[in-house]
Amino acid sequence: MANFLIVEARFYDHLNDMLVAGATAALEAAGHSVEVLTVPGALEIPGAISMAADSGRYDGFVAIGVVIRGETYHFEIVAGESARGIMALTMDGIAIGNGIITVENEEQALARADANRKDKGGEAAKAAIALLELQGRFAG
Ligand SMILES: Nc1c(NC[C@H](O)[C@H](O)[C@H](O)CO)[nH]c(=O)[nH]c1=O
Numbered sequence: 001m002a003n004f005l006i007v008e009a010r011f012y013d014h015l016n017d018m019l020v021a022g023a024t025a026a027l028e029a030a031g032h033s034v035e036v037l038t039v040p041g042a043l044e045i046p047g048a049i050s051m052a053a054d055s056g057r058y059d060g061f062v063a064i065g066v067v068i069r070g071e072t073y074h075f076e077i078v079a080g081e082s083a084r085g086i087m088a089l090t091m092d093g094i095a096i097g098n099g100i101i102t103v104e105n106e107e108q109a110l111a112r113a114d115a116n117r118k119d120k121g122g123e124a125a126k127a128a129i130a131l132l133e134l135q136g137r138f139a140g
């Protein structure tokens with residue numbers, strides 16, 4: 001059993017509830033323990049994961065968030081920079097699944113957050129599990 005931390009940017013409560021439920025179900029189905037940490041927005045997720053990884057308390061991480069395009073360029077910043085930060089941490093060998101959905105509207109978000117539809121939360125959890133298994137395979 002491994003200890004996973006879900007780091008969620010709680011920008012849209014109803015969507016996050018679905019994404020976190022999907023990720024939690026996938027992690028627990030694989031026999032792992034789950035904790036949840038909430039941050040203000042997707043831009044805070046990479047930093048929070050970095051801090052938590054440095055604590056040594058967790059084996060893997062799942063990033064959960066929802067970025068819905070608004071009127072300005074901020075969408076590109078939030079979507080792109082959160083993904084870039086997570087990728088940088090992953091390239092450092094930290095097992096992270098990226099479940100930050102970046103969409104045009106609420107309808108697209110609902111389809112991807114729902115564990116009974118596209119289940120992006122569960123998908124991200126399975127990716128984190130896969131990376132952790134690779135970490136173990138290449139260690140030592
Ligand atoms: N617009 C969205 C944001 N914006 C907030 C940023 O993520 C960040 O918290 C702020 O810029 C302060 O550093 N965050 C989301 O997760 N989703 C959005 O749609």
Ligand SMILES: CC(=O)[C@@H](O)COP(=O)(O)O
Nearest residue numbers: 068069070071072074075
């Ligand atoms: C993704 C965002 O930053 C968005 O929620 C903010 O909307 P806007 O670009 O209209 O300020």
